[in-house]
Amino acid sequence: MSQKINCEVHSCKFNGQENCICLLKNITVMPCKNCDSGNPDESKCGSYECKY
Numbered sequence: 945m946s947q948k949i950n951c952e953v954h955s956c957k958f959n960g961q962e963n964c965i966c967l968l969k970n971i972t973v974m975p976c977k978n979c980d981s982g983n984p985d986e987s988k989c990g991s992y993e994c995k996y
């Protein structure tokens with residue numbers, strides 16, 4: 945099964961700027977600390993690396 949990770953985080957060095965697709969084959973999703981919103985901000989990408 946192939947998987948595609950769409951991502952809008954342009955400051956990450958793994959983000960394909962033109963198509964907004966993560967260049968990694970897999971990522972690790974991490975829970976955000978001290979967040980109990982029940983919304984998407986409960987999670988974050990643990991594979992993020994700043995490109996600057």
Ligand code: SF4
Binds near residue numbers: 971
């Ligand atoms: S590693 Fe995470 S933040 Fe970076 S492009 Fe991939 S999904 Fe987005």
